Amino acid sequence: MIGAVMTDKHSDTRWQVLPAARRARRLAETLAAALLLVLFASALSACGSQAPGTLRLATTTSTYDSGLLDDLLPDFEETYSVQVEVIAVGTGQALALGERGDADVLLVHDRRREEAFLQAGYAESRDPVMFNDFVLVGPPSDPAGIGGLDSAAQALAAIAGQQAPFVSRGDQSGTHGRELSLWEAAGLEPDPAGGWYFAIGQGMAATLRFADEKAAYALTDRGTFLALRDKLPGLVILLGGGQLSENPDPELRNPYGVLVVKASAGREVQSDLARTFAAWLTSLPTQQRIARFGLERYGQPLFYPDSLAWRQARGE
DSSP: OTTOOOOOTTTOHHHHHHHHHHHHHHHHHHHHHHHHHHHHHHHHHHHTOOOTTEEEEEEOHHHHHTSHHHHHHHHHHHHHTOEEEEEEOOHHHHHHHHHHTSOSEEEEOOHHHHHHHHHTTSEEEEEEEEEEEEEEEEOTTOTTOOTTOSOHHHHHHHHHHHTOOEEEOOSSOHHHHHHHHHHHHTTOOOOGGGSSEEEOOOOHHHHHHHHHHHTOEEEEEHHHHHHHGGGOTTOEEEESOSSGGGOOOGGGEEEEEEEEEOOBTTBOOOHHHHHHHHHHHHSHHHHHHHHHTTHHHHSSOSSEEOOHHHHHHTTO
16 A cells, blocks of 8 residues: 555564664674784784794704604603694704794704804703714625725725715705714815715705615714614615724714703793703603613614713713
């Protein structure tokens, strides 16, 4: 009927306006909450924050490839209700992560660079943890005849003299640094352009696999080689003996240290948690666990404890 007022709720504007208003309010509240979340996340990212229960450990590939960390870390995580984020890289990269504040604690093996890192103010402490040794591995046929030599420098000179294939990590790691110092002791500077020296920029496991494929020589820490030996049928230890006590070259000793990264402007790190980790790692119970690691499977430890607590317990 013309002029009639429609009272049906589907055509009455009072029934349409109220739900729309409620929807608008809800949308505004949702957008405001989302904006707060974005701002909060941005603030965390800007200051480099991380979850309070996460420790960032930058360490060498040898501690990872050998299986040592898989054996040790669950105890620390359970005891202290934290998660350890392991960043397995070469020592040079680990130190760079610490310098930028992208790691809270470092477990590395290049004493000279560790001391420089400490002296530069990037770490608040450095403590000895353990040691093992380096060995020279190569094909059983030993084309350079290094088996039976007394020093790594002599062995490298023989390899260079024969231009026998040699694989270098080439990654600024602690192992690579030791290799370069041994070439220097031999009075040589190998050139990749020569066709026999391969600097591949990879970790220890990848370097050993490459050497195995190429029937080449390589410098490796004993622990990683023993852990991977079953997968490397073309490689044997040619200099270093069957265990650390048989290694004839003192220059092949390989010490590891733990460094607590120092917090400062631009380096947001979990210093308290890092100190707790360093104390746990160097404590007598953890050192005893390190001493046992590898014994059952390999007949020898892959690492030898060397902390102050360990030496004091032994009267050293």
